[in-house]
Amino acid sequence: MIKDFKYFAPKTLKEALTLADKYQDEAKVIAGGQSLLVLMRQGLVAPEYLIDIKGISELSYIKSDAKKGLRIGALTTHRAIEKSPRMRDGFAVLAEMENRLASIQTRNWGTIAGNLCHADPAGDPAPVLIALNATLSLASVRGERNMAVEDFTLDYFETALEPGELLTEIRVPATPPHTGIAYTKFNVIESDLATVGVAVSITLGSGDGICQDARIALGAAAPTPMRAKQAEAVLRGKKITDNLLREAGEVASTEAEPISDIYASEEYRRELVKVLVKRMGKEAFTRAKQA
Numbered sequence: 001m002i003k004d005f006k007y008f009a010p011k012t013l014k015e016a017l018t019l020a021d022k023y024q025d026e027a028k029v030i031a032g033g034q035s036l037l038v039l040m041r042q043g044l045v046a047p048e049y050l051i052d053i054k055g056i057s058e059l060s061y062i063k064s065d066a067k068k069g070l071r072i073g074a075l076t077t078h079r080a081i082e083k084s085p086r087m088r089d090g091f092a093v094l095a096e097m098e099n100r101l102a103s104i105q106t107r108n109w110g111t112i113a114g115n116l117c118h119a120d121p122a123g124d125p126a127p128v129l130i131a132l133n134a135t136l137s138l139a140s141v142r143g144e145r146n147m148a149v150e151d152f153t154l155d156y157f158e159t160a161l162e163p164g165e166l167l168t169e170i171r172v173p174a175t176p177p178h179t180g181i182a183y184t185k186f187n188v189i190e191s192d193l194a195t196v197g198v199a200v201s202i203t204l205g206s207g208d209g210i211c212q213d214a215r216i217a218l219g220a221a222a223p224t225p226m227r228a229k230q231a232e233a234v235l236r237g238k239k240i241t242d243n244l245l246r247e248a249g250e251v252a253s254t255e256a257e258p259i260s261d262i263y264a265s266e267e268y269r270r271e272l273v274k275v276l277v278k279r280m281g282k283e284a285f286t287r288a289k290q291a
């Protein structure tokens, strides 16, 4: 049963930040409630104060600019991202990822920031945003700070948010020319969380097929979403071939720190990393050649 709490429904960010600052650790922010309510029902989280930010319309938007890239307000739902025409300008991978996240009902109500702040290592958005080199804006009554998505999650269900701080915006830089990005997850039940998720971004030099830059991000393969930096180094500066992608997959599977749980053993997850890095590397390479 859910323990009693005092409920606030601020209509502006300023109001929400003032409440979050006043009640600090005794308060919880709720957005779509798709993750928080489950924890509250289980009695794992029992806030004294609940700050419902869903009604703050100034935090729900998707803006894009050819030079600056994409800006997504914290309260943007998964479904809004999935359906946004703005994803066509180099960010199709975000819409593809959202299309496989949960059910339509959950996507209609759950928010991208809520997903990141819940910090489930199996969440879909974080690996994709890491491959896209995205950053976050965090705000409190003291001001704003920015942070790379890859630095945001500190441990299982733990983020770098300070008490009184809210995630307000996700910023995705414009995709460099000749870049392809691909994401997939392996899951047993369609639309369920990832057993392992892999996002790969490959940037090619113009016309020569040489990998100028690569970013490989893994989900559900460690306590936090992680970059496989040694695997990225395997690709950088070389001509992409099937053998090179296989080597990158093998290196990524040794870098991963997966656990065994009811969904998969550690060994099985390492095998998934190996296979999916190669597969997504191939897809990203194909997309980069067409970009």
Ligand SMILES: Cc1cc2nc3c(=O)[nH]c(=O)nc-3n(C[C@H](O)[C@H](O)[C@H](O)COP(=O)(O)OP(=O)(O)OC[C@H]3O[C@@H](n4cnc5c(N)ncnc54)[C@H](O)[C@@H]3O)c2cc1C
Pocket (backbone or CB within 6 Å): 028, 029, 030, 031, 032, 033, 034, 035, 036, 037, 074, 078, 100, 101, 102, 103, 106, 109, 110, 111, 112, 113, 114, 115, 116, 117, 118, 122, 123, 124, 125, 161, 165, 166, 167, 168, 191, 192, 193, 194
């Ligand atoms: C049936 C089901 C299936 C699911 N399947 C998937 C899946 O396949 N892939 C996947 O990635 N996820 C999945 N999820 C998880 C879900 O998509 C996300 O966790 C959800 O989108 C969270 O968003 P929310 O707005 O509902 O957050 P809430 O539940 O409201 O909040 C989640 C956490 O974030 C904090 N928070 C929310 N917004 C902010 C903010 N702006 N600033 C600071 N803190 C904030 C809250 O305090 C809370 O700790 C599933 C969930 C359900 C119920």
